[in-house]
Amino acid sequence: MVVEYVRVTCHACEGAGCTYCDRRGWVEVRPPATLCPSCGGDCCIYCGYTGWAGLRPKYDDPEAPPSCGGP
Numbered sequence: 671m672v673v674e675y676v677r678v679t680c681h682a683c684e685g686a687g688c689t690y691c692d693r694r695g696w697v698e699v700r701p702p703a704t705l706c707p708s709c710g711g712d713c714c715i716y717c718g719y720t721g722w723a724g725l726r727p728k729y730d731d732p733e734a735p736p737s738c739g740g741p
């Protein structure tokens with residue numbers, strides 16, 4: 671099953687781009703987008719300093735070549 675993610679603004683940089691969001695200014699989280707329960711969006715180690723819960727795993731990289739699909 672493919673999990674859809676939603677883009678939310680990185681709380682560490684407020685969209686400016688930082689190392690925690692790979693300089694994109696946003697991160698992908700599992701819907702519904704929920705603020706990190708540990709810090710309430712203030713960023714902590716549990717949310718990877720993005721302020722969000724349900725962060726997309728690092729190994730699930732969109733830059734990686736797809737294993738299947740395509741025209």
Ligand SMILES: [Zn+2]
Binds near residue numbers: 692
């Ligand atoms: Zn950031």
Ligand SMILES: [Zn+2]
Binds near residue numbers: 706713718721
């Ligand atoms: Zn947190």
